[in-house]
Amino acid sequence: MEGPSIHLAAEQLRPFVGRKVGTVTGNSRIGIERFRGKTVRDIFAWGKHLVFQFDTFALRVHFMLWGTFAATVRGMSVTGDYRRSGPPRLVLTFSNGEITIWSASLKFVEDAAARRDYDFTADIMSDTWDPKAAFRKVRAFPREEIADVLLDQAIFAGVGNIIKNEVLFRTRTSPFARVGKISDRKLRAIIADARVFSMRFLELRRIFALRKNLEIYRRSACPNCHGKVYRRVHGERGRRSFFCASCQKVPKGRLVTPAGAVSRGGARARRVSVASRSSGASTASDRRAASPRSGRKGSS
Numbered sequence: 144m145e146g147p148s149i150h151l152a153a154e155q156l157r158p159f160v161g162r163k164v165g166t167v168t169g170n171s172r173i174g175i176e177r178f179r180g181k182t183v184r185d186i187f188a189w190g191k192h193l194v195f196q197f198d199t200f201a202l203r204v205h206f207m208l209w210g211t212f213a214a215t216v217r218g219m220s221v222t223g224d225y226r227r228s229g230p231p232r233l234v235l236t237f238s239n240g241e242i243t244i245w246s247a248s249l250k251f252v253e254d255a256a257a258r259r260d261y262d263f264t265a266d267i268m269s270d271t272w273d274p275k276a277a278f279r280k281v282r283a284f285p286r287e288e289i290a291d292v293l294l295d296q297a298i299f300a301g302v303g304n305i306i307k308n309e310v311l312f313r314t315r316t317s318p319f320a321r322v323g324k325i326s327d328r329k330l331r332a333i334i335a336d337a338r339v340f341s342m343r344f345l346e347l348r349r350i351f352a353l354r355k356n357l358e359i360y361r362r363s364a365c366p367n368c369h370g371k372v373y374r375r376v377h378g379e380r381g382r383r384s385f386f387c388a389s390c391q392k393v394p395k396g397r398l399v400t401p402a403g404a405v406s407r408g409g410a411r412a413r414r415v416s417v418a419s420r421s422s423g424a425s426t427a428s429d430r431r432a433a434s435p436r437s438g439r440k441g442s443s
């Protein structure tokens with residue numbers, strides 16, 4: 144689930160605001176019986192988080208890589224990006240429907256107004272999204288590959304692997320390009336397109352037309368030059384990039400992967416990169432990714 148899908152979920156689940164939780168089931172061990180009889184005061188999205196605010200606390204749902212949900216809202220069916228079966232983590236019922244959540248990380252936030260814990264200027268879907276702030280933050284990582292930095296939730300909250308790949312293709316950028324080698328003009332274009340494409344993602348999701356409109360993600364031929372689309376797991380995060388070597392000017396050395404080296408490559412690259420970074424910048428960044436605003440109570 145990427146930011147636009149979670150943004151859409153918050154919108155679709157809005158009829159639960161003001162409703163009281165009826166039954167509560169699920170295999171989560173955070174103490175979910177606490178929800179019973181509590182009234183939902185607000186539902187909002189931030190990056191890949193979906194937050195249910197109650198009177199004195201909030202539930203933060205972080206969809207991670209494969210988390211998803213399904214809901215019935217006033218008789219209408221609403222679903223996340225993936226289909227799931229098996230034991231759900233949490234099921235909440237209301238008088239006007241119910242929501243089921245799978246494979247997500249659930250956490251209580253002990254705050255009567257959890258919205259305050261979030262920096263919405265870093266949320267790609269927010270009206271207060273700040274591209275200039277993103278530019279400054281990206282420039283702090285000159286040795287990082289742009290594909291990794293685009294997934295940094297402290298900079299681009301809500302950007303996932305689909306948005307990353309599409310934006311890099313749309314701006315004709317090599318996923319392996321180091322931030323320090325990217326011109327200001329190009330970097331501004333990438334940041335601007337992260338927003339533009341995320342908005343398009345949202346509109347396509349609304350009409351169930353996302354997958355067929357993706358240009359590079361999980362494609363086999365480039366829609367521009369009809370060349371081969373390569374797939375490589377790389378970078379500190381070990382995530383997969385899909386790219387056209389010709390349109391995105393990817394160096395030849397990046398196209399050759401020795402047999403069997405792909406899975407090991409991700410882990411090795413991660414160790415080397417973390418070790419080579421100075422003064423714990425990566426750990427601070429990763430902590431920020433897990434927690435929307437560092438240094439605030441109850442937000443991690």
Ligand SMILES: [Zn+2]
Pocket residue numbers: 365366367368369370387388389390391
């Ligand atoms: Zn191409």
